Amino acid sequence: MSKKPPDMAWVEELQPELTAYCYRMLGCVFDAEDAVQDTMLRAWKGWDSFRNESSPKTWIYRIATNVCLDKVRGSKRRVIPIDFSEPVSTVRVPTETLPLTDWIWPVPDNMIDPVDVTIRKDTIRLAFIAALQTLPPRQRAVLILQDVYRWSASHTARVLETSIASVNSALQRARRTLNRANLKSEALNDVDAEVNQGLIDRYVDAFERSDIDALIELFHEDGSISMPPFVMWISGRANLAAFYELTRSHCAGSRLLPTRVNGIVALAQYARGQSNEQLAPWGIHVPEIRDNRINHVHTFIHPAIYSRLGLPTKLDITI
Known part of the structure; x- marks a missing residue:
């Protein structure tokens, strides 16, 4: 039996x-x-x-x-x-x-x-x-x-x-x-043990305002960003400034909402899409912070992650 x-x-x-x-x-x-x-x-x-x-x-x-x-x-x-x-x-x-x-x-x-x-x-x-x-x-x-x-x-x-x-x-x-x-x-692996919330707040503020000078100031000289599934990644303040300038029109008007992944603070970006009234999920920013500056930002461009995080599928554009 x-x-x-x-x-x-x-x-x-x-x-x-x-x-x-x-x-x-x-x-x-x-x-x-x-x-x-x-x-x-x-x-x-x-x-x-x-x-x-x-x-x-x-x-x-x-x-x-x-x-x-x-x-x-x-x-x-x-x-x-x-x-x-x-x-x-x-x-x-x-x-x-x-x-x-x-x-x-x-x-x-x-x-x-x-x-x-x-x-x-x-x-x-x-x-x-x-x-x-x-x-x-x-x-x-x-x-x-x-x-x-x-x-x-x-x-x-x-x-x-x-x-x-x-x-x-x-x-x-x-x-x-x-x-x-x-x-x-x-x-x-050589990252700060505690999150510098002030640094995160300044990152959000500079990114949402498209203030590239203020954004770059938050990175180490050899700071970098990556954006899987894109292969390309960028290193160095000068290159980062050039990239943010190149993509300014895409990111303008974005909002970043706080969340958490892999045991650390992350930020969910909502960007303008085809709708003039709503922002759509774009990518999850995961800042790696060392000595109170940003060492690297992973931006994971995979909208399916948003539902696992319990995040909204869209945001209304506020003027």
Whole structure:
């Protein structure tokens, strides 16, 4: 006789934690959402296979890990623009894009475990997510479970259905790979521990007023911006000024609303579109701040992120 499927509410309670885990594994909030839903479905359908040989949480993580391994098998590594190419030498309007599946996308704070936003926030930062994607998938899982979640080697081995020796070996290889990765985004790990709200307020004010001089003053001399899915990224104050001037007409009249992704403050830009009465979602600005100046701004141009953040789909234009 098969077991009666249980009340799966305890699995649903793990959803924010599983979302953060799958996001680290996959580098994309949309893939993480799909992976968590697939995990819960497999858990429901596969309850008969759970014979109490491990804890329910271990069993769920085993399913989630297998789902993620299936998703990344044969796929390209997701990146952020500064790890994909060199900054442009000549500023121009960006045209070249890569498929959405090639890029790392941010995860809203409201979708993940609050512990990840507070205690483990360094391991949800975009630079760390980019570094994780350099690892082979099973090594990635081992490093996340042991170095992020602090699980024991024996616990991790049960999740991956392998030996403790194999887990320890995979962890050592993963750490060596991260140390050798030499990604440009590693520089974004050196960020201020606390948000300078005054700096964020000045950024919003300068951007909304299209005051390019005031905006550029907020950046380091070697500050930069990127705009996935566009490949192009820009570095240096002079180039930034040229780019903001080039795109002034597009951004004029925009509004920035505060939000949070990857454990840090972000700003949702609404820009003028075809309507003369409403502003439409354009991109999520994620400022990386070092020594009270902006080091880099990721602008993620993917309107689907807005719904995950609980943001409005349009704003009325106010005169």
